[in-house]
Amino acid sequence: MNVDKGYVDAPIDSSLDLKEEIVKLKKEKNAVILAHYYQKGEIQDLADYIGDSLALAQIAARIEAPIIVLCGVGFMGETAKILCPDKKVLIPDMNAGCSLADSCQAQDFEKFIKENPGHTVISYVNTSAGVKALTDVLVTSTNARQIVESFPADEKIIFGPDRNLGGYINSVTGRNMKLWNGACHVHEQFSVEKIVELKQQFPGAKVLVHPECKDVVVKLADKVGSTAALLNYAVNSDEQVFIVATESGIIHEMTKRCPEKTFIAAPPTGSSCGCNDCSYMKLNTLEKLYNCLKYEMPEVSVDQEVAQKALIPIRRMLDISEKLGL
Numbered sequence: 001m002n003v004d005k006g007y008v009d010a011p012i013d014s015s016l017d018l019k020e021e022i023v024k025l026k027k028e029k030n031a032v033i034l035a036h037y038y039q040k041g042e043i044q045d046l047a048d049y050i051g052d053s054l055a056l057a058q059i060a061a062r063i064e065a066p067i068i069v070l071c072g073v074g075f076m077g078e079t080a081k082i083l084c085p086d087k088k089v090l091i092p093d094m095n096a097g098c099s100l101a102d103s104c105q106a107q108d109f110e111k112f113i114k115e116n117p118g119h120t121v122i123s124y125v126n127t128s129a130g131v132k133a134l135t136d137v138l139v140t141s142t143n144a145r146q147i148v149e150s151f152p153a154d155e156k157i158i159f160g161p162d163r164n165l166g167g168y169i170n171s172v173t174g175r176n177m178k179l180w181n182g183a184c185h186v187h188e189q190f191s192v193e194k195i196v197e198l199k200q201q202f203p204g205a206k207v208l209v210h211p212e213c214k215d216v217v218v219k220l221a222d223k224v225g226s227t228a229a230l231l232n233y234a235v236n237s238d239e240q241v242f243i244v245a246t247e248s249g250i251i252h253e254m255t256k257r258c259p260e261k262t263f264i265a266a267p268p269t270g271s272s273c274g275c276n277d278c279s280y281m282k283l284n285t286l287e288k289l290y291n292c293l294k295y296e297m298p299e300v301s302v303d304q305e306v307a308q309k310a311l312i313p314i315r316r317m318l319d320i321s322e323k324l325g326l
């Protein structure tokens with residue numbers, strides 16, 4: 001079986017109930033499925049664990065099963081592999097990349113670091129293993145603020161690759177971190193005008209915004225946070241209507257946890273679809289997940305030397321998060 005296309009393209013018997021088969025294969029092989037909140041709902045429903053980027057890394061670090069199927073994007077698979085080098089880490093479709101991670105190539109980031117000597121390097125987890133290897137400590141949107149604040153106020157810091165998250169952290173901490181000029185194509189899209197229109201249409205609706213969004217969108221937020229933080233806010237709020245400015249996959253779990261509440265996907269600029277999907281996240285399908293489990297392919301691999309260097313800032317992030325109770 002080959003994975004030339006980035007996934008196993010083997011024919012599947014159309015009489016099979018794929019959900020049942022995936023559950024069977026998972027048990028048979030003692031595999032654990034981890035899924036990010038941006039995955040298709042049917043994949044989230046089959047997962048043993050769903051979570052934000054921090055939770056997925058924390059879970060991967062303590063899993064005992066020999067096979068991890070990471071239903072998410074490439075950098076999440078790499079993080080799991082770096083944390084669990086002896087396990088088989090699979091991704092249903094290796095083409096699931098990340099525009100934000102792609103906006104920061106390791107050789108360019110290395111140059112940026114050299115141009116700014118004497119800086120501590122803090123990187124968002126949405127980066128390649130090569131960029132992680134150049135980093136002092138990693139962060140996710142759950143712990144970025146606290147990790148930045150764990151450094152002295154006058155610490156000189158480089159933050160990469162997300163200029164929006166970095167700018168947001170600068171604004172709430174009063175820091176002046178030097179920002180890499182990267183962004184996520186999904187989170188950059190949200191339309192201020194359309195969110196304002198929705199607020200007029202649904203007075204009282206709470207606006208939930210991921211910090212990868214532009215500052216003009218963040219300014220409209222009632223809550224800014226990671227996918228898990230936005231989900232928790234919605235679960236614990238007395239409000240009934242929420243405008244959700246992050247990838248629309250999170251609405252699946254929000255609706256499951258709060259079936260009586262209304263969640264409206266914040267619309268992107270210049271589009272009539274009313275949703276905001278990450279084309280990379282949505283590359284993983286039930287069919288690819290089934291074949292991935294069946295053939296145990298495609299497998300994530302990370303160069304050993306790079307992985308050893310990248311493990312240091314990942315571990316540092318997990319240790320600080322544990323101390324902070326995150």
Ligand code: 13P
Pocket residue numbers: 037051052053054126140141142210212225226227228
């Ligand atoms: P979190 O789930 O950690 O908030 O990350 C969002 C994201 O863009 C992942 O790619």
Ligand code: SF4
Pocket residue numbers: 038073097098099100101126184185186187247278279280281
């Ligand atoms: Fe990357 Fe954006 Fe997709 Fe998240 S939503 S995986 S940051 S491209």
